Amino acid sequence: MKLAYWMYAGPAHIGTLRVASSFKNVHAIMHAPLGDDYFNVMRSMLERERDFTPVTTSVVDRHVLSRGSQEKVSNLITRKDKEEQPDLIVLTPTCTSSLLQEDLANFVKRASEETSADVLLADVNHYRINELQAADRTLEQIVRFIMEKEMKKGYSPEKSLRPSVNIIGPFTLGFHNHHDCRELKRLFTDLNIEVNQMIPEGASVYDLKDLRKAWVNIVPYREVGVMTAQYLHEQFAMPYVDVIPMGVSETEKFIRQLTKAFTEVYGSDRLMAETEAFQQEKELEFEAYIAQQKQYLSQSSWFARSIDCQNLTGKKVVVFGDATHAAGMTKLLSREMGIDVVCAGTYCKHDADWFRDQVKGFTQQVLITDDHTQVGEVIAELAPSAIFGTQMERHVGKRLGIPCGVISAPVHIQNYPLAFKPFLGYEGSNQIADLVYNSFSLGMEDHLLEIFGGHDTKEIIQVEGAQASGIRWNEEASGELAKIPGFVRGRVKTNTEKFATSRQISEITLEVLFAAKESLGA
């Protein structure tokens, strides 16, 4: 048993549901007790989703506990098949159902005989893997399932004529994923590369069979998509690029890797000379693009060199988040902004080696933990001038008076912005530069205010107000008044005094306070 107040990554079934509900026309059925469908709330509230979340629960209640689910799960599967007519139904076990050890695979088998949809049992172990690992696994499972089905039918599509890619990984409730996708697609359009498919967000499972048309797979996030890319590599020899295009340098590296990958595919059935010509042409084209972006279009490299940013030199920061964003930020801050990353950390304990390797040479200390109190302690000890972390680090920052920029999930609703705010690609670099600069300049403002004693005049106004009224509050009533939250207290006070004056009451008691509240509706 572990005493826990907060966690960075959720339980496994959340990852499965995030992947399943990212696809178009896929319905997930959770085998779970009442109240476990909290995922629907998160999707509907955080993503402000207009559609009903395609997740239904086959409720595990006392009855199921004693007699087993029996027909219940299969019936719900066939019912949802008729009602929603999905392409695929994913039966999702939860921590509760995995304890019951019911033969869910058998339910799936039985139900799928009657459904027109495909039915799949998500293969996730709740006590061993977390949300992100489960998402990676589920995506691979769905892709593999469709591919194997199509292979049996002998389906084998041709590669596209022009260089093309699949983007694997962006999904629902992902940190700025929608914006990243748009930015990546723009990047590929600029580079004259077709985007064959993007999965799972907005994709159709029917189309998955045509993933093979693309030349190369792109995995922009470390957490979700790597397993799928590896599967496609092993099965169909599709190369993949897993450099995360975050920051100007990494975006460059990403584009250069693309050249290599394309050449590999191009060269597989062509003569050496022709392949070399292709590679040269691509290299020229891509290098020209990189140079143009760097010199003229992307603002962040110039911004980092501009005089105002001299102040950032040697500033100490702590970075913490998922592996993708924490590694990306660490490299960007250290290499592109000249900032001193005193500690870089991630809660993706399962991917610690990759993370260490990525941030090697860019930070003084590496922290691998999923215990937020430990992160808080490290921050307090190092006392950086800014933090780049999750919502939890933002709160640590608030407590310690250190500014924080949010760079990674878990996040709140404000981190699902309406405006275009990618973290990847060239526009992503601009966005990050703003974020970094604003975090520091706010910190500077605070610092100056402290030095010059602030300019808060609230106290004075309040004293004047009190003198003007001349009505006495008895102890009980003023005690009650003090409990009213600060931001409405003033209004309640004035209203009650007005009420008392109108009734010629000179002393405000608890009775008067409540009577006034009722009459004025304050």
Add this chain to the structure above:
Amino acid sequence: MKSTAVRSMRTYAVLPTQAEPLPLAFNMECETGNYHTFCPISCVSWLYQKIEDSFFLVIGTKTCGYFLQNALGVMIFAEPRYAMAELEESDISAQLNDYKELKRLCLQIKEDRQPSVLVWIGTCTTEIIKMDLEGMAPKIEQELGIPIVVARANGLDYAFTQGEDTVLAAMALRCPTEVPPSPTDETNQVTTRPKLVLFGSLPNSVVKELTMELAKYDIEVSGWLPGPRYGDLPTLGENVYVCSVNPFLSRTATTLIRRQKCQFINAPFPIGPDGTRAWIEKICEAISPLSPTLQTQLVNREAQSWEALKPLTDQVQGKSVFLMGDNLLEVSLGRFLTRCGMQVYEVGIPYLDRRFQESELRLFQQTCEQMNMPLPPIVEKPDNYYQIQRIRELAPDLVITGMAHANPLEARGIATKWSVEFTFAQIHGFSNSRTILELITKALTRHSKLALIG
């Protein structure tokens, strides 16, 4: 065996049954139970704030923890007095000793926080692996010297607010018992008025308002379950009348009646001016009948309250509302909104204890007759999918629903109000009736104000 039979007879005797003239005419249905609600462990969020010296330990998995931290949003950052005892694979497979593990965690909490009471919340997982929380608690309680209350607030058996019911039922057993006056002490027996204990967790300011309201009719409240501190638990016993302020506390009521032998007052709930008046009347009926003067005063009080609400009731008059059901407040809300002139299309509810809500249902029925409205169907364990089909057909002016459905319904042009807000807002008593209507009108006016932007 014999004593239980006697006890349960007492139980029935205090509930209004055959004596009532009209049978309830509601069309009560039961659907598939496929609906969205909060897990009952969410009760820790308001109970830890209410009982200031408590510490709530939820014994469950990552799923429970994830729900709590997301559902309770920012509260997590204010050093909450609740935590998860997160079960790991070794706990599930019984490689570790539950008893030792729990004792270790509780000791740590004791050292860090020094609470006056530890509340263990059992979850689905502890049910399934049959962890004997009730058996372990007394031992660890003795070893640590802190009372440990066990409540099984799991999603296998309960919905949302029923979590509070399981905690209060467990706490009811911890209340001190009244020492019965000895037969020789004759003077006492004549002068002792029956005591009144109210149960249900309400914010302290609402507790004060309701207590003061009752005092106007010569009723003194001798205690609340729960009080602001664990040490404030009320004294219970045969001479104590108990009455609920919330419609989801049927287990607590049963415990008070059967185990603590209290006299139960079956009343509508003090939600809306109509409910509040009926609640006061039922209490007075049981304890000290109202004098004609006080009766007039109470009737006037209700009338004034309605008068004050008029600007708001005017806005909702003639509008229709559909309650999808997730927090058990639905019958009381439906009754109040009917009285405000709204037409209630459907009352969805997770669970309906007809005996416990008897008076409330009766008041609802009367209200419908009085307002000349058809009785709405009451749908227990609703199916959200079917409900959405009905909502499409009926096109109500407002749907009161959980957060999973609010945005999708709004996107389909249907005004919604989050049901959860009724659980957390102050809605009890005469003056707070305004809050309910403000929540409703906010949803309606916003919807019509923004109608132009499409």
